Amino acid sequence: MPLVQSEAIILQTRKFSETSKIISAFTRDRGRISVMIKGGRKGTKKFPGGVETLNRVELQYYYKPGRDLQNFKSADLVASYLGLRNDLKRTYTGLSLAETTLRCTLPEDVHAELFQVLTSALGALDQVETAPWTIRWHCLLQLCRLLGxxxxxxxxxSCGSKGPMRGFDLELGSFVCSHCHVDKPTMLHLGGEFWGVLRFLDTCPVEISPRISVNPSTGRRIEVLFLQYFKYHVSGLQTLESWKLLPSLYWGVEPKE
Ligand SMILES: [Zn+2]
Structure with missing residues (x-):
């Protein structure tokens, strides 16, 4: 069985039986894979260091084509993002990006650029202490572009004009101006301020993202936009568990009108 080596981000780890665990990882060279680590929990033997969610590792595994689960060989830690882990908001932001990658990519669908986007976002979350939601949105914009x-x-x-914008059409994947705006189920009522925030994030380097200031009510609506947009475009996607907590974690409990 050939031995495969690739850098990877650990997206998820879960227990399997009393003695084993399964990791899902997004590799730079092989896309998303699942790997079984056998026997790590037996007696005093511990699982190898490095195989924790969100760690960046140099992963080696034995590859057998057509199999859902590959067999683990080793993992050497490249980065553990300690800055991110010391902060709840940044940790959950990282986990939300891991879950998004897990749920929205196909097994073994190679996306080297997506690996790059993910590691850049985790690196920025590790280094920049403020406004992790802007780094999250920056990453989500890149993810949906790379996923098609x-x-x-x-x-x-619809018409090519530069605004003023009045809505966002989930189906078109675009803001539409006040002339082209029509009421329909896929139309969200979002105007120019939302357009401005997303345009800025779409073109700036990831570490610059926190420079754009967003008030809590705009932030909550951008979260709704992304959730609806991903659900609309990723077939079979019902929900993203880790996303649910984020608005209250970022901006507190929503005030009652
Ligand atoms: Zn228009």
């Missing part, structure tokens, strides 16, 4: 349903943030997709 990128948003058009240049102009109104």
């Amino acid at each position: 349903f990128g948003m058009n943030l240049q102009n109104c997709r």
Whole structure:
């Protein structure tokens, strides 16, 4: 069985039987894979260091084509993002990006650029202490582009005008201007301020993202936009568990009108 080596981000780890565990990882060279680590929990033998969620590792495993689960060989830690782990908001932001990658990619679908986007986002979350939601949105914009349903943030997709914008059409993946806006189920009522925030994030380097200031009510609505957008475009996606907690974690409990 050939031995495969690739850098990888650990997306999830779970117990399997009393003595084993399964990790899901996004590798740079092989896309998303699942690997079984056998016998690590027996007696005094411990699982190898490094195989924790969100760690970046140099992973080696034995590859057998057509099999859902590969066999673990070793993992050497490349980065554990301690800055991110010391902060609840940044930790949950990282976990939300891991879950998104887990749920929205196909097994063994190679996306080297997506690996790069993910590691850049985790690196930025590790280094930058403020406004992790902007880093999250920056990463989500890149993810949906790389997965084939990128948003058009240049102009109104219907007529090409530069605004003023009045809505976001989930189906078109674009803001639409007040002339082209119609009431329909896929239309969210979002105006120019939302367009401005997302346009900024779509073109800036990830570590610059926190420079854009967003008030809590705008932030909550951008979260709703992303959730609906991913659910609309990723087939079979019902929910993203780790996303649910984020608005209250970021901005506190929503005030009652
Ligand atoms: Zn228009």
